[in-house]
Amino acid sequence: MIGTDQTSVIEREDLQSLFDVVIARGYVPVGPTVRDGAIVFDEVCRVEDLPGGWTEDQDAGSYRLKRRHDTALFGYNNGPHSWKKYLFPPRAKLWEAVKTENNGLTVREAEDTKRPFAFIGVRSCDLHALQVQDAVFMNPKHPDPLYAGRRGKALVIVVNCGQAAKTCFCTSMNTGPRAEGGYDLALTEILDGDDHYFIAEPGSPDGYSLLAGIPHREADSADVLAAQECTKRAAEQIGRKIEISDVKDLLYRNYDNERWDALERRCLTCANCTMACPTCFCSKVEDVTDLTGGHAERWREWDSCFTMDFSYIHGGSVRPTTRSRYRQWLIHKLATWLDQFGMSGCVGCGRCITWCPVGIDLTEEVRLIRASEKDKEADDG
Ligand code: SF4
Ligand code: SF4
Incomplete structure (x- = not known):
């Protein structure tokens, strides 16, 4: 200290x-x-x-x-x-x-x-x-x-x-x-x-x-x-902010929020955010052999939840849409990671915001999901 x-x-x-x-x-x-x-x-x-x-x-x-x-x-x-x-x-x-x-x-x-x-x-x-x-x-x-x-x-x-x-x-x-x-x-x-x-x-x-x-x-x-x-x-x-005290419950309540549709139209599923993120850990393995079949190697490579192949299970991908892949990433970072590891998967470094080619900002997405809930409450009330 x-x-x-x-x-x-x-x-x-x-x-x-x-x-x-x-x-x-x-x-x-x-x-x-x-x-x-x-x-x-x-x-x-x-x-x-x-x-x-x-x-x-x-x-x-x-x-x-x-x-x-x-x-x-x-x-x-x-x-x-x-x-x-x-x-x-x-x-x-x-x-x-x-x-x-x-x-x-x-x-x-x-x-x-x-x-x-x-x-x-x-x-x-x-x-x-x-x-x-x-x-x-x-x-x-x-x-x-x-x-x-x-x-x-x-x-x-x-x-x-x-x-x-x-x-x-x-x-x-x-x-x-x-x-x-x-x-x-x-x-x-x-x-x-x-x-x-x-x-x-x-x-x-x-x-x-x-x-x-x-x-x-x-x-x-x-x-x-x-x-x-x-x-x-x-x-x-520091100008950007996420209200984290209840973000896990907020995201779990908003699995069907219309914001995911807006992200479907913007996100390129390029996976830049996951490559730049210091905590993302997804990988795949690849086996290679030489032409004689006498020597084989297994390699591990970074992968991303934004690719179609990453969630391929027999018969197809379980997250076939951009909407479902962005939602998986954001909810994992800020909510399910807490259940899985007892800590957030985001440390606030901002890399995913800077290196997203279309400028998608997770702090803004969380703010808009929260605002849409408030708007709905006001409409219902
Ligand atoms: S701001 Fe959070 S989600 Fe984005 S790259 Fe940094 S740690 Fe990962
Ligand atoms: S960097 Fe941006 S456009 Fe690329 S996958 Fe991530 S959110 Fe989508």
């Missing part, structure tokens, strides 16, 4: 040490960088790889990079990538089988050869998204070996948000903008005139050990206040 005697200050010019220590300890550092007109996640080994001086304008269906008026390294909000691509890769081999002599068969489970990841620049909403995926992939009864292996070894370095995008609504979902735990190290970036530094809060033994390897000084009360002001500013910028 901020303000403890372990809260420290790392000067901007010492931030490279964070990368150096992480690399020296055998981690692959991954974090934000500018590529193809967006801020994406990739391997980053130097402070210069970060999106220094860049930010973006984003809204429903639009995203544009633009220059900042300062040299902030983390002065942006969520881009199209999320951390799930490292823990739950878009395509991963599960096992392979090789024919041996006398019609024998050897089956080998795929080995994960990746070194542990250090995630640098995790936002609070995405930290919650990791916890949502943990509930899916690290269920004690059926843990996913690839995800559980990578997650268990990963180092999580948060950077608290000092600004919000127009699409953010973490304050509705109680997931941000300040991370309150579940990280190894949390940083808050402060720019104040010529001063540029990071307030650092270790949150685990690995985080304390990491901080010990980086030049730092103890934070004073002014530093702590600056960090609090930073995330307060981000919270005040």
Whole structure:
């Protein structure tokens, strides 16, 4: 927690040490960088790889990079990538089988050869998204070996948000903008005139050990206040909202709401929302063989509830219409996920709003469903 005697200050010019220590300890550092007109996640080994001086304008269906008026390294909000691509890769081999002599068969489970990841620049909403995926992939009864292996070894370095995008609504979902735990190290970036530094809060033994390897000084009360002001500013910028206290019952009551028909006319079923979402976990498996039939492999790939094939059961898809597929997605995110996992499937990151090519906004859809209920009550009353 901020303000403890372990809260420290790392000067901007010492931030490279964070990368150096992480690399020296055998981690692959991954974090934000500018590529193809967006801020994406990739391997980053130097402070210069970060999106220094860049930010973006984003809204429903639009995203544009633009220059900042300062040299902030983390002065942006969520881009199209999320951390799930490292823990739950878009395509991963599960096992392979090789024919041996006398019609024998050897089956080998795929080995994960990746070194542990250090995630640098995790936002609070995405930290919650990791916890949502943990509930899916690290269920004690059926843990996913690839995800559980990578997650268990990963180092999580948060950077608290000092600004919000127009699409953010973490304050509705109680997931941000300040991370309150579940990280190894949390940083808050402060720019104040010529001063540029990071307030650092270790949150685990690995985080304390990491901080010990980086030049730092103890934070004073002014530093702590600056960090609090930073995330307060981000919270005040948030414009989108979902009333979540009764959203589960609201959606269960509105299975036949006419709003789903309006979505039928707009949604392209392109599945962008599910690919960009940090919590969506649907996948399919594909078996491939070589031409001789002596070698077969099973691969897992991301899939989406927006595809027809995803709900194909003998004889056809059980969700043949766009209306039924959007409804399945939204009700799963905000309602049935609560029954299934005891938590919401949405962390308010806003990616599905930005990356929907027709700008469908789930906060707006929930608001309109709620409004239609009120209108009906007024008509009936
Ligand atoms: S549903 Fe949308 S806002 Fe919610 S976590 Fe997924 S991408 Fe983010
Ligand atoms: S809601 Fe938007 S992003 Fe999602 S499938 Fe429909 S058109 Fe694509």
